[in-house]
Amino acid sequence: MAVLSCTPRTIDALLRDLPETWVNANEGDDTWSPFDVVGHLIHGERTDWLPRARIILEHGEAVPFDPFDRYAQFAASQGRTLASLLDEFAAARAENLRQLAALRLTDADLDRRGRHPELGVVTLRQLLATWVAHDLDHVVQISRVLARQYSDEVGPWRAYLRIISGAQG
């Protein structure tokens, strides 16, 4: 929960004061801009993490999760400003963490199992750990998209910058 509560501030700090060209930049065809990622995170708050936790707690493996729509943000974010999306994400996350705390999950609850439509049996503990890692994955994505706008500008330093060269580290 410490990480989950920080993510809205992290993404706000990365993006809120940037010029539009940075916020709307992507990595080429069929890749997402930082603006798209914020919409995706909002959709996750609405339909993915806590709703799936409730399905596990109420139905166990009997009811598989609804499939997650990875493209919902393209319609939902249309005409919105980045600032309003950042505010919505922060509010939705705060509300979800309040609801998560109210569930007072025990260790036994965390071991309860549900059914992912593609991955099969998963535990509530795995779902919540994935919520955290998914946040961080998108912090990485946003940072990478921004940095790659300077792929040429950095000149010979490119060799030292894993974020641009794509080298794993």
Added chain:
Amino acid sequence: MAVLSCTPRTIDALLRDLPETWVNANEGDDTWSPFDVVGHLIHGERTDWLPRARIILEHGEAVPFDPFDRYAQFAASQGRTLASLLDEFAAARAENLRQLAALRLTDADLDRRGRHPELGVVTLRQLLATWVAHDLDHVVQISRVLARQYSDEVGPWRAYLRIISGAQG
């Protein structure tokens, strides 16, 4: 400068409220923890970016940059708290951005050349672009180190999480 001024807040949001075990976690032998990265960023503010810009402006290619010590933070951060390092980084960055603005760099200045001890001739424009990309590279590194603490906990979702699987995206 928009990105450079945001980075201290981004890293603060990622780290300040986390338990110590997360802040000191790394990716194995000879890898850095988030705590180490903050010390490295401070050392960069003191010895790398702005000092190198001044060398270019004052000496051009005649005087190569001092080599950067990638390990300075291990001694410099000893006994420090993360909170004090975050504060020091924010203050040093703010002061450097004030000094950078005071240089009132022109397009002609940005094309001026200096000499990197390993990479050879570089421009001031490339140095400043690298400062930005280097910030984002370490935001990625911190996020990745944190996420990988959950490599096992996410269970079957591992396949979907590039931050853990290491797949490029």
